[in-house]
Amino acid sequence: MFLEYFRLTLKNIRHRRMRSWLTILGIIIGVAAVVSLISIGQGLQNAISAQFSQLGTETILVVPKGLQGPPSGSTGITTDDVKTLEKMPYFDFVTPVDLNTGQVEYKRETKFIQVIGFPTSNAEKRFEGQNFAIAEGRYFNSGEKYGAILGYKTAKSGFEKEVLVRSRIKINGVDFTVDGIFNQMGNPSNDNAIYISIDTARTVFNKPNDVSEIILRVKPGTDIAVVSDNIKRELKRARGNENFDVFTPDQILKQASTVLGIVQLILVGIAAISLLVGAIGIMNTMYTSVLERTKEIGIMKAIGATNYDIGFIFLTESGVLGLIGGTIGVIIGSGVAELVGAVAKASGFGLLLIILDPVVIGGALLFAFVIGALSGLMPARHAASLQPVEALRYE
Template structure:
């Protein structure tokens, strides 16, 4: 009897091939969406954790703009000032505070001109923070000799992918209309924004652009053994005393991870809704197939 039912089922599938394939497709899409959701969520979380580990676990980030959305505030033009960075350095427990300035610029090398991200910070702070991180390290060469030396460090992609000709130590490049000598090349970070950056001292940047008090972030390295959360609160309190500074955000590595985790959670929720719709469509397709099969068999037996 079971064998006969099995043969009857196969015959019905062959008789209604299009309906059977569409039903199976609905099921496959639903399952694939769920698997994609799980893989995407875990992949994003792993990528975020990896990026934060590259900077280091003893860092605090000060960004312009509202606490709820500092990234958008930075995009819209909010900025920190030199005196804000100086105020952060005065907080007990701060080993160093590195202001970072960024802007798009043009770089000329090998007869080509390409857009690059110009990344500037004080030289001494750059050495302390970058050398203490896992990701921002030199693959070859050295750091610039001084704040005013015409020396530059290239991101990995700028050196080896951005131009037809690979850049080497000692090569001369033109950035923002001024000639620099390549003295270092960063190792591959894995984050395109930084891999496609060139790194110069803050004084050179300001000499090139004439821009001051336009700090996009301050990276704070804490002294060993301190609580990052407590130090972040001290920094927040100190900046609240700054005249003219109304909107800023202070993040530890853990808080940044939680913030990004919340964003990923919202994304996972949206993908779950899409997957649920796909499963619902597949389920309706199965119900429709079963209903039509029953109706056909009812007509066959004359009930």
């Protein structure tokens, strides 16, 4: 019996092909938007997790207040803070980092590239502690002043000609020799950067005491939460203010995930408006269909169809309209998400891995069918309530 209802439903949809497509357009757009946004959001969540996992679970980050620099009239992180932290017994390494944008010249071509000042002492252990690996060349020698290590994208595609190990580049007019090239990490902020000695960076960028951030490698077996509290207390005592933030990777990940979740929820809510419009469209179409098929309903009732049969026919039709729209929407949404992932990868953001969750896809299809069926509920009840005699007289 159900197969018969289904065949009749498909026949009616094909008979009113243009109207059916226009009806399900809202469902298609809504489902496509929801699926693509959720899939991209999950990909971003994974990218954020992967990026912060590079720091390691035994890492603490000290940055200026608010991550965007110090408040007006106050000082940011300085070399004095580095010295304060180096006196504490909890760390294998205290790594100050200086972030800058420099004018970089290679073979008469000039680009503006992020230049990161990094300590040259124990450079290999410091870098490898953050999951860096050398693809070509070597790490800094201790005390080296004018060596540079390039991110993968900077070396391979940052300039018209590939930058090779032992090549000469200029940063703000100062000559440097390329010591090495890092493996591709999939993170643009690392792959598109140039690393030089932090002491040289302070001279080149005229920032003798400033530090952008301090990366602390905690000794194994140390309670990272306790250490974090001790850092705050010691820096507050030494500085006389609290114009700094102390983060563990878990804290940063939690904050970033919360913000991303809120943004994703808002975008999905906006996309859901299309589903509401689509539901109204299905309801309108089904009411029109009931009016157009009033005489047909009367004939079916006259030859023995029950109110349940009539109602179920129209309910099935509205549900199938929703399911068709949902299926097409899932296909389009999945395609859009994969396209975004491919573009991100081509742009150097390899950490963005799009995941098409079967639960999301199945939920979208079920939701589309349910919203279609619910939209057809009132028209179906109206059709089922028609009296055979009145329906047969309807013109």
